Structure formats: structure tokens, C-alpha cells
Amino acid sequence: MTVKLAVALDIENTEEALSLLKDLKGEEIIIKIGYLLFIKEGTDIVKKIKDMGFDIFLDLKLHDIPNTVYNGVRSAVELGVDYLTVHTLGGIEMMEKAVEAKKGSNLKLLGVTILTSHSEDYIQYIGSRYSLNQLALKLATTAVNTGIDGIVCSPFEVKEIKEKIDKDFIAVTPGIRLEQETDDQKRVATPEFAVKEGSDILVVGRPIIKAKDKKKAVREILEKIKNA
């Protein structure tokens, strides 16, 4: 699978977001829609962006009782999104219901393991007897065995997860940075590192959204992915 770029469209101004996408039409990118735009604009924004020809990654990180997640996944299938995040910490039964809900559709479910804004210290603070890496691997393995199509982890866990899970799945890595700035992320790495470690989809938000020339930033990251 060729490595893809998912642009996290975390842009406050909807018109600005849509005009950026007009500029990016034809680029081989996935558009990730998260809380910011989805809570404000709802399903309309998803349909608009889908109609522009982009694949949609709806990032709602579903985490609830199995039946509620089942209903959420059914709605995402009806909406026609391409990727949807669920939280692996929601449990095996929850993930099984999520997988059951998308049966027969093209939706790909992505299981979030340990957020890139968490550190090893936090994992120990909440009482885990596993290290962050071990826990991410355990959650990823559970998700893939349950039938989840892919997992979300930091570029630092992806290599081991890819090596130790003997099945095909999509590895998605946020926490990508071109420069030193980390914002609220704790585990960040360059696009080249993420690709070398085995990522299939790199998620990039602020390094694009905050750039003066956003289209140029997208092109630069695509080049880095291609040449990694």
C-alpha cells in the first residue's frame, strides 16, 4: 500500500477550510474531519467534502457501551465516510459490535491505541502494569484480532506493532512534525521517520493549518513521504 497523507482539517473557519480544499483538489490526500468542524457543521460538511472527491476520515473516537457504538458506526456507514475512529479502550465487545455494524460496507474502522498527547509517565500514573509501548501493542493486537481494519498510534510504536501482528492492517500515525514545535503532542516525529517505521497513513494538522502557504505545506509533506 502506498503511504497516504491525511490532512486534519482542524480549521475554525468553515469557508476557509472549504477554500483550502478547492485549492487542494486533485491532490492524493484524505481529509480528516474532527470535533471542530463536525460539531459545528454536522453531516453537511462531510457530504460537501466527499462531493469534492476526497476520501473522508471521520475522527470521533467512539468510546461507549457496545450498542451505542454499534448505532454510531451504522450512522457513519449511512453517511458514507471512508474511515472512522473508535477507541480501543472501549473494549472487545464494543469493537466487535463496531465491526458488526459496518459489515458489507466499505468503511474502515481505525482503533486508537494510546494518544500521542500521552507520555509514559501518564500511563504509569493511571496504574498500568505495562509500559506505554506494551500497552499500545496489546490494544492494537486486540483491535486487529477483533476485526478492526487499522490502528492509530505514534510513530514510535508502529514498527513493533507492525512486526508483532501477523495480519494485514492499516497503521495510522499522528504526531507528525517538520520542526521542533510540538504543540500539545508528547510523542512527535518527522514524516520520514513515520514512513520508515511502517506507517500507512500519516495524519498532519497544525504543520499544514498554521502554515502561511498551506498548499505548499501539503505538497512538501507529500514529497517527504514519497522520498522517505
Ligand SMILES: O=C(O)c1cc(=O)[nH]c(=O)n1[C@@H]1O[C@H](COP(=O)(O)O)[C@@H](O)[C@H]1O
Ligand atoms: O485519532 C487521531 O487522529 C489522533 C490520535 C492521536 O493519538 N493523536 C492525534 O493527534 N490525533 C489527531 O491527529 C491530529 C493531529 O493534529 P496536529 O497535532 O495538529 O498535527 C489531530 O486532529 C488529533 O485529533
